[in-house]
Amino acid sequence: MSESRILTRVAQSLAVACIVAVSAIGLDAGPADAAGAAARAPAAASSSSIPAEEDVPEGAETPYLVEDPAIAEQYAVSSATINRDPTSPLVLASRKYPIQPARYVPRLSYIHNTSYRATPEAAAAYRKMTWWAKQDGVGMRVTSAYRSYDTQKALYDRYVRLYGEAYAKRISALPGTSEHQLGLAIDVGDSSGRCGLQDCFENTATGTWVKKNAHKYGFIVRYPKAWESVTGYKYEPWHLRYVGTTAAARIYKNQIPTLEHYSGALGPWVTQPTHRTVHKVWIRKSGSIDAPRVRLLQQGAKISVTGAPKNGWYPVLYTSPKYGRAHGWLKARTIWSYKTGQPEG
Ligand SMILES: [Zn+2]
8 A cells, every 4th residue: 555545544534533523522413414314303213114234144253244345444454554564563473474574673671570571662551551450459460571583482392392283383473473572462460370371361350351451551462262263373361462552442442353353464344233223313422311422323323232231321333434433322222233123222
């Protein structure tokens, strides 16, 4: 992709951000107003008045994702844009995208109060994250961070001796392909060392906390459950990858499954809407009728429910090819599911 093309996209994203911001403070009636007749439909519609919707395609690995080039156009998705710069927090490094050069050594700092190292940015973000975890009564410690090419080679060779090559590949990176070599990966454990580097880490207080909060400090859980076919690695709830706060928030809030998806390495992907609005309704910033307005949706607008309900309200994601994405909350009775054919409340 040419540089001017990238700049155009950056400008588009900024325009989208502005629309959301303006709507949020109530100065703009919202793009849905332009929708005309549908927006002026009577408020209390029954489910029989909801426009027919195509069936939701089901897939074994990707049940809630569809390819939609029109929407994905907002994202940098061409393979030409895949970030291979090892000094960038957004670099994609994997078996398929090895580090260039293979023996790359990043700038490194010690992570506060440990003998482990990471890039200065990742180390600082980790320190901040642990401080806030502590405020929530959650302990965290580093079990691994920067590893050189040679250390990674020794580790990989040891796993091959112990488990054989097929299994070693699922749990350990080949030298020259590890995010640990970039100084951008930090493996965490809880303070007791319980469930260290094991699946059960996800259910420890620390595991639960990082899953919910790590994005605020620029980290993502890089090898999520059920995405081994994309990442090449078994689920690793402890392996946090630093990508910076902007990307981490975007990945978390849009429920983008992996960095491969985000990087465009899989082509254009987007969260599939699974619900519609029963009538014209405002997305609110939180689950309350008094909460600030985020975006006005017309009747029948496609949305995705992104989490569990709270006091009769659902967190939702709205994606428009024209106006970008909006996150917020809708009252359950304003949401109609075309999976169940029923309103949610
Ligand atoms: Zn790791």
